Structures are given as structure tokens and as C-alpha cells.
Amino acid sequence: MESVVQRSGRFSASSTEGDVLVYGACPLDCPDGCSWVVTVRDGKAVGLRGVAEHPFTSGALCVKMNGYLSHVSAPDRLLYPLRRVGKKGEGRFERISWDEAIGTMAAKLNDTIASYGGEAIWPYQGTGTLGFLQGVNGSAGARLWNALGASKHNAVAICSLAGGIGSSYTVGVNRGIDPESLQYARLILLWGTNVLTSHHHLWKFILAARRKGAFIVAIDPIHTRTAAQADEHLAPLPGTDAALALGLLHVIVEMGAEDREFIQANTLGWEQFRARIAQFPPSRVAAITGLDESRIVALGQRIATTRPTAIRATMGLQRHAGGGMTLRTLTSIPGVTGDWGRLGGGLVYSTSGYFPANLADLWREELLKKPVRTLVMTRLGEGLTELSDPPVQALIIYGSNPLASVPDQNKIRCGLSREDLFTVVIEHFHTDTVKYADIVLPATMQLEHADLHDGYGHLYIAWNAPAVAPPGECLPHTEIFRRLARAMGLDNPLLYESDEALARQVLQSEHPALKGITLERLQQEGWVRLAYPNPFMPFTDGFPTPSGKLEFYSETAKADGYDPLPGYTPPYEAASVQNELAQRFPLVLLATASHFFLNSTFANKPDLLRKAGSPKITLHPVDAARRRIKDGDLVRVFNNRGSFIALAQVSDHVRPGVAATTKGYWPGQSESDSNVNATVAERDADMGSGAVYHDNRVEVTLVGCETQEKV
Ligand SMILES: Nc1nc2c(c(=O)[nH]1)N[C@H]1C(S)=C(S)[C@@H](COP(=O)(O)OP(=O)(O)OC[C@H]3O[C@@H](n4cnc5c(=O)[nH]c(N)nc54)[C@H](O)[C@@H]3O)O[C@H]1N2
Ligand SMILES: Nc1nc2c(c(=O)[nH]1)N[C@H]1C(S)=C(S)[C@@H](COP(=O)(O)OP(=O)(O)OC[C@H]3O[C@@H](n4cnc5c(=O)[nH]c(N)nc54)[C@H](O)[C@@H]3O)O[C@H]1N2
Ligand code: SF4
Numbered sequence: 001m002e003s004v005v006q007r008s009g010r011f012s013a014s015s016t017e018g019d020v021l022v023y024g025a026c027p028l029d030c031p032d033g034c035s036w037v038v039t040v041r042d043g044k045a046v047g048l049r050g051v052a053e054h055p056f057t058s059g060a061l062c063v064k065m066n067g068y069l070s071h072v073s074a075p076d077r078l079l080y081p082l083r084r085v086g087k088k089g090e091g092r093f094e095r096i097s098w099d100e101a102i103g104t105m106a107a108k109l110n111d112t113i114a115s116y117g118g119e120a121i122w123p124y125q126g127t128g129t130l131g132f133l134q135g136v137n138g139s140a141g142a143r144l145w146n147a148l149g150a151s152k153h154n155a156v157a158i159c160s161l162a163g164g165i166g167s168s169y170t171v172g173v174n175r176g177i178d179p180e181s182l183q184y185a186r187l188i189l190l191w192g193t194n195v196l197t198s199h200h201h202l203w204k205f206i207l208a209a210r211r212k213g214a215f216i217v218a219i220d221p222i223h224t225r226t227a228a229q230a231d232e233h234l235a236p237l238p239g240t241d242a243a244l245a246l247g248l249l250h251v252i253v254e255m256g257a258e259d260r261e262f263i264q265a266n267t268l269g270w271e272q273f274r275a276r277i278a279q280f281p282p283s284r285v286a287a288i289t290g291l292d293e294s295r296i297v298a299l300g301q302r303i304a305t306t307r308p309t310a311i312r313a314t315m316g317l318q319r320h321a322g323g324g325m326t327l328r329t330l331t332s333i334p335g336v337t338g339d340w341g342r343l344g345g346g347l348v349y350s351t352s353g354y355f356p357a358n359l360a361d362l363w364r365e366e367l368l369k370k371p372v373r374t375l376v377m378t379r380l381g382e383g384l385t386e387l388s389d390p391p392v393q394a395l396i397i398y399g400s401n402p403l404a405s406v407p408d409q410n411k412i413r414c415g416l417s418r419e420d421l422f423t424v425v426i427e428h429f430h431t432d433t434v435k436y437a438d439i440v441l442p443a444t445m446q447l448e449h450a451d452l453h454d455g456y457g458h459l460y461i462a463w464n465a466p467a468v469a470p471p472g473e474c475l476p477h478t479e480i481f482r483r484l485a486r487a488m489g490l491d492n493p494l495l496y497e498s499d500e501a502l503a504r505q506v507l508q509s510e511h512p513a514l515k516g517i518t519l520e521r522l523q524q525e526g527w528v529r530l531a532y533p534n535p536f537m538p539f540t541d542g543f544p545t546p547s548g549k550l551e552f553y554s555e556t557a558k559a560d561g562y563d564p565l566p567g568y569t570p571p572y573e574a575a576s577v578q579n580e581l582a583q584r585f586p587l588v589l590l591a592t593a594s595h596f597f598l599n600s601t602f603a604n605k606p607d608l609l610r611k612a613g614s615p616k617i618t619l620h621p622v623d624a625a626r627r628r629i630k631d632g633d634l635v636r637v638f639n640n641r642g643s644f645i646a647l648a649q650v651s652d653h654v655r656p657g658v659a660a661t662t663k664g665y666w667p668g669q670s671e672s673d674s675n676v677n678a679t680v681a682e683r684d685a686d687m688g689s690g691a692v693y694h695d696n697r698v699e700v701t702l703v704g705c706e707t708q709e710k711v
């Protein structure tokens with residue numbers, strides 16, 4: 001039989017002789033945060049599988065990561081530092097040494113600081129990897145940027161900020177119930193979330209509930225693959241969910257089904273909120289959401305009579321002008337039904353923050369000599385073309401492909417073309433963004449570096465041990481920043497701590513959730529559940545709001561300049577708000593998660609690109625016929641900001657007036673040299689400057705039939 005060189009206490013003999021099994025974790029920006037095992041043979045990774053015993057991963061990865069090993073060894077992977085030799089955007093580079101690359105960077109950054117001050121440096125970290133050492137959760141490089149006084153990001157505004165802030169006004173935090181507790185629900189509302197594409201590991205808990213009789217409702221403007229599996233699907237107009245929530249509550253209150261005992265003991269401002277709810281009778285809500293009144297009433301009655309009801313919402317739901325308010329209002333529903341107090345009831349938007357990472361020790365704000373400005377990552381175009389005092393003179397991009405992923409692509413391209421801007425991109429592949437770099441640095445991938453991970457859709461943390469040596473001259477972010485600090489002549493020892501030392505500091509906390517969890521244990525076991533009770537109910541000891549109660553009425557929201565009550569904020573580009581714009585651009589375009597890519601990661605992976613096919617836009621038959629568009633036609637999708645080309649897919653999976661496409665394609669893959677983000681506005685959601693990707697009006701025309709004034 002087999003024998004195994006054991007790296008970890010949890011392994012039993014299960015592999016070929018001489019093989020080494022190494023625990024790791026998926027680094028991608030995905031709620032599931034899977035734990036995996038790498039099989040290493042003769043120094044090479046030959047196998048990758050999900051950890052079978054991990055209750056959330058449950059032995060499976062996903063269609064994107066199953067073939068990860070071929071991505072790691074892809075022939076077009078960046079392996080050496082490069083210097084630009086062509087014009088910005090041309091993508092012509094020559095190989096240089098690490099010493100030269102780091103030396104050039106150090107000189108440029110020192111010059112920038114001398115001429116403009118540290119804030120002229122913009123460290124632009126995206127969500128390419130989430131880890132606490134190399135990735136965005138730990139703001140890799142934070143110590144160095146603090147020492148240099150560089151500008152900061154306000155948070156990962158690109159993805160989830162608005163919704164997190166919105167739910168915090170109601171329950172005090174961005175987090176909600178343990179997603180695993182969906183298995184105890186009797187009614188599950190999958191509200192603006194495409195589970196089977198974006199975080200399929202949750203599905204088994206939903207199925208477990210269904211086996212015990214739970215009813216599953218999908219609320220999504222698109223008939224997604226998740227909606228297709230639900231017992232019922234409601235397709236409201238995009239961005240109208242808070243109105244729907246208030247309408248459902250109207251039905252519940254009319255029935256007298258609110259949980260008065262819970263409300264009395266655990267909430268603040270019920271009378272005011274009740275008056276707000278009264279303003280949203282189903283007839284009004286039907287007009288706002290475009291849903292039949294009878295279906296709103298029926299769902300309201302179902303919620304009123306089914307305990308416990310669980311709501312799963314994710315980030316897509318808040319990519320609208322009223323995204324923060326949407327989560328604020330949805331989070332109030334279990335406050336009215338009392339389901340926050342029942343196992344299997346409540347809402348989960350994110351679990352991020354359940355891991356009480358010691359970020360203060362990781363970041364060391366004391367290295368900052370004075371407070372620095374924060375920049376919004378979804379306003380990169382504006383930041384590069386309009387910001388002054390100081391202007392951005394040095395842009396260090398890592399874990400991000402902003403030319404593909406960030407709103408207002410044309411403006412970003414213009415900013416990245418600036419001759420006086422020094423741009424460094426740390427990457428795995430020759431993305432469109434890389435083409436604008438002065439210096440390109442090759443980063444290690446997950447099998448080649450150490451990292452510490454949590455998940456934003458579960459309560460586990462994991463240690464990712466390096467399994468193989470990096471190919472070529474790839475380096476981890478942590479090492480790149482150590483080398484840069486040295487080349488810049490900085491001598492604070494905090495800038496030179498090892499990866500393990502950093503990981504130990506992240507885990508250094510008196511918080512009970514980390515009781516008994518050490519780096520040694522993680523290295524031994526690969527992953528652990530945080531020390532919360534199991535099953536877990538978050539708000540049994542009250543809500544972490546100023547009043548200690550769930551706040552229907554929030555003084556904090558009021559002080560921050562918002563409506564103190566949950567309410568409904570229409571989309572910026574709603575026909576009711578901007579009628580003239582809606583006439584010019586009649587279709588609301590959603591650009592949602594692709595089943596085969598993770599944001600723009602993998603859009604260059606041949607097998608996944610083949611499965612995904614060309615960029616598509618789904619149009620309702622009525623909308624298609626009106627424009628003489630047939631299934632399979634090549635169309636130009638445009639508005640006053642820009643355009644991109646896609647294949648028309650004519651289907652009733654969307655309603656008239658709504659169109660759907662997917663995010664992630666690289667602009668350079670299209671003959672228009674653009675993707676959907678050429679049409680998306682550089683605009684903030686109501687709370688926390690989140691992006692409004694799905695609040696986007698467009699018109700569509702056959703390629704070849706574009707008129708000059710329209711495009
Ligand atoms: N396969 C795959 N998985 C991913 C990603 C990916 O790119 N590909 N992206 C990852 C990332 S970065 C994130 S942040 C997460 C979470 O990202 P998700 O929340 O999954 O993001 P979306 O796909 O934008 O939106 C989810 C669903 O919400 C719907 N939706 C959009 N607007 C509205 C609305 O106004 N009302 C309602 N009710 N529904 C609406 C969309 O049609 C979509 O089906 O997923 C992660 N998982
Ligand atoms: N239209 C539209 N656009 C969207 C969205 C939408 O719903 N609609 N969703 C938004 C969301 S939710 C998000 S989170 C953003 C994501 O936007 P980004 O943060 O830009 O993420 P990606 O597009 O995946 O690009 C990540 C890049 O990092 C690289 N990378 C991966 N790992 C590492 C590493 O360890 N080191 C380095 N140096 N590089 C690495 C990958 O090769 C990839 O090119 O996109 C947003 N864009
Ligand atoms: S992308 Fe998500 S589902 Fe796929 S392996 Fe990574 S964490 Fe798991």
C-alpha cells in the first residue's frame with residue numbers, strides 16, 4: 001500500500017509512495033474559501049483536491065479551480081521582472097534582473113516622495129488574492145506604505161462595502177448568521193445571490209433544509225441557474241429590493257404576524273419603522289418593483305407564516321445607488337419576524353470579520369508620521385486624471401486588473417497612458433493593465449507561498465503552506481516589499497519580519513474565537529473552525545449597536561447624513577429618476593459573476609475561456625425584436641460613457657427592459673478593446689463609496705448599424 005511523507009497531523013496514508021501532501025487554501029475572492037490538499041511528487045505539484053473532512057469544502061473545489069495546476073504552469077505565466085520598451089499600452093517589454101527592477105522602483109519612489117510627498121504614491125491592491133499575508137485582507141505591504149506615507153484605500157470598496165455599512169446600521173456589524181445554519185431554515189430567500197455560480201458550497205446546506213421540507217425562493221432579476229433550482233423565482237426590477245422588503249413587511253404587519261415580544265425586547269424604533277412600512281402597500285411596491293401585487297402578497301404571507309426564515313444575500317445586490325440602504329432594510333426583516341432569535345433564521349450577507357485578525361499588529365499604523373489621504377479604488381480613472389495636491393505620480397498595482405474590472409474603462413486607460421506616471425504591476429499574467437506598466441514584477445501563486453486565510457461565507461480559517469518552489473524568478477509580495485524597503489534605505493526591523501512572524505501576529509488575540517488556535521496548530525491541521533459555538537447564533541447576547549438592540553431607528557445613520565430609518569433608495573439610472581436617460585438608454589444592464597471566471601482571473605485560461613465562450617448579452621425577445629436583433633447576432637452595447645461588443649442571446653431569462661452580461665472578460669480579447677466596464681459609471685453607492693456596476697443603462701444595436709451620434 002501507499003505510504004506518505006506526512007506534513008500534517010490530519011493526513012492518513014492515502015497517496016503514492018514518496019508523495020508529499022500539503023494543506024493549502026484557495027486564494028480567490030470567493031465566499032467559500034476552500035481548503036485543499038496539494039500532492040507533490042519530485043518537487044512538482046501533481047494533484048489538487050478539496051479537503052474531504054472540511055465541513056464547508058467537503059472534498060470539492062469548483063469548475064474554475066479544478067484545473068488550477070495548469071494555470072500555475074501556463075506557458076504565458078510571467079516568470080521574470082520586465083521593463084517597458086514600447087509605448088504605454090503596447091505591451092513591449094524586456095527582461096531585467098530583480099536588482100534592477102527593485103533599484104528602479106526605489107529610486108522612482110524616493111524621487112516621488114522628495115518632489116510630491118508620500119501621498120503621490122498609490123498602492124493599488126485588488127482582490128486577486130485574499131490572504132492576510134499576500135492578499136487584500138491583510139493589505140500586503142501596509143507596513144512599508146505606512147513608513148513611506150503613501151495614500152491608502154478606504155477599504156475594498158470595489159466589492160462589498162456599501163452593503164456591509166448598510167447592515168451595520170441595523171445590527172451593528174456587516175456580518176450575519178453562520179451560512180451553515182441555513183440547514184435549519186424552513187424558508188430560504190436567496191436574495192440577489194447566484195449560489196450555484198458564486199459560492200456553490202453553500203448549496204448542500206440549502207438542500208439539507210429542503211430535504212426537511214424547506215421552501216426555496218430566488219429573488220433575482222435574472223433567471224439564473226440558482227433561480228432555476230428554486231421552488232419559486234421572483235424577478236424584480238434591479239435595485240428595487242428595499243421597496244420589495246418593505247412591501248413584504250407591510251403584508252406581515254397587516255397580518256399581525258410581527259413578533260411583538262422580540263421587537264419589544266430587542267429592537268429600537270419600531271413605531272417609526274412601522275409608520276415607514278405603512279407607506280409601502282403591495283400595490284405601490286408592485287409599481288416600483290414591476291412584480292405582480294399578488295406575488296408580493298403571497299411571499300409576504302409565506303414569510304409571515306414560516307419560522308424560521310433565512311435570507312442569503314451577497315454582494316451583487318448592493319451594486320446599485322441604494323445598495324447600502326438595501327442591506328440596511330433587508331437586515332431589518334428578521335428583526336420584525338423575530339428570526340434573529342431563532343436558529344435557521346436571520347440573514348447572512350458576509351461572515352468577514354468573524355476572524356478577529358489582529359490587523360493593528362500587522363499594519364503598524366505607528367509607522368505613519370502623519371495621517372494620509374484615502375483614495376477610492378473604484379475611482380481610479382478620476383484619481384489618475386483629476387486628482388491634485390498631490391497628483392498620483394506612482395501607481396503600484398498588485399492582485400488587481402483594473403483595466404478589466406474597474407468602472408469607466410476609457411478614463412482609466414487615459415490615466416494609465418500618462419507619460420509622467422510611474423506604474424508598477426505585480427502579476428501572474430500579461431493582463432491589459434500590465435501593458436501600461438513601466439516595471440512588471442512576477443508574483444508567486446498560491447502553491448508557492450505561505451498565507452493565512454479566512455472565508456467571507458463561513459467560519460473557518462486555514463493555513464496555506466508553500467507546496468513547491470516558485471518557477472522562474474517569481475516572488476511573494478511579502479518578499480518584494482522587504483526588498484523594496486531595503487533598497488529604499490529603510491531600517492525599521494518591522495519592515496523585515498518573516499511571513500511566519502507576521503502570521504503569528506495576525507493570530508495574536510485574546511478574542512475567544514481564537515481560543516486554542518495557534519499557527520502551529522494551523523500548520524499541523526491545515527484548517528480549523530473558529531471557536532464559536534456550533535451551531536452558532538450571532539446575536540444571542542444583544543446586537544453590537546450603540547443601543548445594544550437591533551436599530552430600526554439609527555441615530556448613527558442620522559449622524560452620518562442618512563435616513564435614520566430603513567427605506568428605499570431608487571437606482572441612479574431608474575426610469576423614475578432619470579426619464580430622459582431611460583428613453584435614450586432603455587435597458588438596465590447587469591454584469592454579474594461568470595460561471596467560469598473569478599472576476600477577470602481565468603479569462604485568459606484556454607479551457608475556461610472555451611467553456612465561457614465570447615462575451616454575451618441576454619435580451620428579452622421583445623427587446624431583441626424591437627431592434628431586429630436575432631440570437632447569435634453581434635451587437636454593440638453602448639451608452640454615453642463607452643461601448644463593448646457582445647453576442648446577442650435572446651431569452652426570457654431576463655424581463656423586458658433588463659439585459660444581462662457577465663463580468664471578467666479582458667478588454668484586449670475584444671475587437672472593441674473594451675468590456676462592460678467601458679459602460680459602467682465611476683459613481684459611488686449611497687454608503688461607503690461602493691461601486692454601482694449593476695446600475696447601468698445601455699442601448700444595444702447590431703454591429704454595422706451603429707450611428708455616429710449614438711455610440
Ligand atoms: N464563478 C464566480 N464566482 C464568484 C465571482 C465570479 O466572478 N465568478 N465573483 C466573486 C466575488 S468578487 C464576489 S463579490 C462574490 C459575490 O458576488 P455575487 O453577489 O454573486 O455577485 P453578482 O453575480 O454580481 O450578483 C449576484 C446575483 O444578484 C443579482 N442581482 C443584481 N442586481 C440585483 C438587484 O438589484 N436585485 C436582486 N434581487 N438581485 C440582483 C444578479 O443578477 C446575480 O444573479 O462572488 C464571488 N464568486
Ligand atoms: N462590471 C462589473 N465589474 C466588476 C464587478 C461586477 O459585478 N460587474 N465586480 C467587482 C468585484 S466584486 C470585484 S471583487 C472586482 C475585482 O477586481 P480585481 O480586484 O481587479 O480582480 P481581478 O479582476 O480578478 O484581477 C485580479 C488580478 O490579480 C492577479 N493575481 C492573482 N493572485 C495574485 C497574487 O497573489 N499576486 C499578484 N500580484 N497578482 C495576483 C490575477 O492574475 C488578476 O489579473 O471586480 C469588480 N468588477
Ligand atoms: S473559487 Fe471558491 S469555490 Fe472555487 S475553489 Fe476557490 S473558494 Fe472554492
Ligand SMILES: [Mo]
Pocket residue numbers: 029127158159160315
Ligand atoms: Mo467581489
